[in-house]
Each structure stands twice: as C-alpha cells, then as structure tokens.
Amino acid sequence: MRSLGHQIVAEFYGCDKALLNDVAYIRNHMLEAAVKSGATIVTETFHHFSPHGVSGAVIIAESHLAIHTWPEYGYAAVDLFTCGDSVSAETGFNHLREALVAGHVSTMEVHRGQIDMMSVAEDKQPAMKLAIG
Amino acid sequence: MRSLGHQIVAEFYGCDKALLNDVAYIRNHMLEAAVKSGATIVTETFHHFSPHGVSGAVIIAESHLAIHTWPEYGYAAVDLFTCGDSVSAETGFNHLREALVAGHVSTMEVHRGQIDMMSVAEDKQPAMKLAIG
Numbered sequence: 001m002r003s004l005g006h007q008i009v010a011e012f013y014g015c016d017k018a019l020l021n022d023v024a025y026i027r028n029h030m031l032e033a034a035v036k037s038g039a040t041i042v043t044e045t046f047h048h049f050s051p052h053g054v055s056g057a058v059i060i061a062e063s064h065l066a067i068h069t070w071p072e073y074g075y076a077a078v079d080l081f082t083c084g085d086s087v088s089a090e091t092g093f094n095h096l097r098e099a100l101v102a103g104h105v106s107t108m109e110v111h112r113g114q115i116d117m118m119s120v121a122e123d124k125q126p127a128m129k130l131a132i133g
Numbered sequence: 134m135r136s137l138g139h140q141i142v143a144e145f146y147g148c149d150k151a152l153l154n155d156v157a158y159i160r161n162h163m164l165e166a167a168v169k170s171g172a173t174i175v176t177e178t179f180h181h182f183s184p185h186g187v188s189g190a191v192i193i194a195e196s197h198l199a200i201h202t203w204p205e206y207g208y209a210a211v212d213l214f215t216c217g218d219s220v221s222a223e224t225g226f227n228h229l230r231e232a233l234v235a236g237h238v239s240t241m242e243v244h245r246g247q248i249d250m251m252s253v254a255e256d257k258q259p260a261m262k263l264a265i266g
Contacts, residue, residue: 055175068216073137073246077245114144115206
C-alpha cells in the first residue's frame with residue numbers, strides 16, 4: 001500500500017515511574033530518538049504537569065514524535081510519525097523503549113496518506129470544478 | 134474498555150490546497166479546534182516547510198493535537214489525542230474538517246493507556262522486586 005507517512009502508535013507499560021516524571025530526561029531522549037532515527041529536528045515543545053506527568057512533541061522535517069506520560073501508572077503513550085525512506089521510526093521506538101525501561105509494550109502501525117485515496121477524493125469534487133480544471 | 138486517553142487518527146483528503154499551505158491559517162484553526170473541544174492549551178509549535186507543507190502540534194493539558202499537510206496532494210494527517218471526560222476530540226475534528234474544506238475523510242479511533250494492561254505490566258516486573266515491594 002503506497003502511503004505518504006508511517007506512524008507507530010506505541011503503548012509503553014511498566015516503565016520507570018521516576019523517569020516518566022523527569023521532563024528533562026524525557027525531552028533529551030525524545031530528541032535523541034529523533035536523531036537516531038535519522039530525522040531532522042525542526043522544533044520541539046515539552047511541558048511538565050503538576051503534580052506529575054510530561055507531554056511533548058518534536059516536529060521533524062519528516063513529521064513528528066509525541067509523548068504523554070502518566071508516571072502514576074508507569075505508562076507512556078508514544079507516537080512516531082515519519083515520512084520518506086530515510087527515517088526509521090523503529091529505531092526511535094527502540095531507543096525510547098530502552099530509555100523508559102518499559103516492561104511491556106504494544107504497538108500499532110498505521111499507513112498515513114494513502115496515495116490511492118487521493119484520486120478518490122479528487123473524484124468527489126463537484127463536477128463543475130473538474131470541468132473547469 | 135477503560136483507558137486513559139482517546140485518539141482520533143484522521144485522514145483529510147481533497148482539502149483546499151492553498152489553505153493547507155497557509156501556516157497562520159492552520160495554526161489558528163488548530164488552536165480554535167483545541168478551544169472548541171474544551172481543551173486547555175499549554176504550548177504549541179508550527180512550522181512552514183519550503184516549498185510547501187505545514188506541520189504543527191498543540192500540547193493541551195489533556196494531551197495533544199497534531200497536523201501535517203501535503204498541499205500538493207490536498208491531504209492532511211490529523212491526530213487528536215485527548216484524555217478525561219471534559220474534552221471532545223470529535224468537536225475539534227469537526228472544526229478542522231470544515232476549516233480545511235475536506236472532500237473525503239477517514240478516521241480511526243484508538244483507546245490509549247488501557248487500564249487493564251497496567252496490572253499485566255506490573256506482573257511482568259521481576260519477582261524479587263514484587264517481594265520487596
């Protein structure tokens with residue numbers, strides 16, 4: 001299936017709870033995951049919540065990485081969305097899995113922007129517009 | 134199924150190509166989608182790519198909204214990740230669908246952080262650690 005992007009939706013359970021609450025640690029390892037995966041970092045933003053929890057996103061030239069942590073549950077939700085053939089979302093995933101000391105992981109992989117769907121969408125444009133185009 | 138978060142993975146096809154390339158427009162409507170959905174905006178970052186395309190993320194107190202646009206294909210990938218009962222990801226989704234004048238949309242909904250999985254993860258901790266705890 002030809003698609004523009006590839007997304008790993010990852011659930012990290014049984015992680016180190018203290019690390020999940022350390023915004024500097026999470027940020028550093030998200031950036032390192034991006035670099036190791038071969039991505040080009042464009043911009044990033046991270047936030048520590050009171051009393052606990054970290055959220056953040058790294059916009060890369062090839063889409064984004066995002067994380068939300070629930071230290072009280074030892075759980076982190078991680079999304080690794082990449083496009084192009086030069087970036088390995090799997091490498092970023094493996095880096096974060098080790099960094100967060102995840103006990104149990106589940107993943108789902110999604111093809112984003114299916115090329116075949118684009119012509120379907122074009123077909124749904126009003127006939128007049130197609131005639132003009 | 135009890136879960137911490139709810140994610141709408143949305144594919145917007147056949148969108149207005151000029152709007153998809155307008156970073157100010159995309160940013161404004163992502164922020165408006167967050168506000169309309171009842172979310173509390175924490176931080177955000179958006180970027181316009183050369184020659185075309187916009188990427189951005191809005192970190193909300195209840196997780197995040199993210200977008201990547203491919204104006205040349207009339208396509209946008211949108212993720213709306215929320216937690217708690219007070220935020221409606223659907224409202225944000227509907228706002229963006231209208232704002233981007235999407236011709237065809239497909240969505241997938243994912244439960245993130247399944248509460249039942251947390252005990253499974255705990256069980257996978259080393260026995261010694263459980264004995265000490």
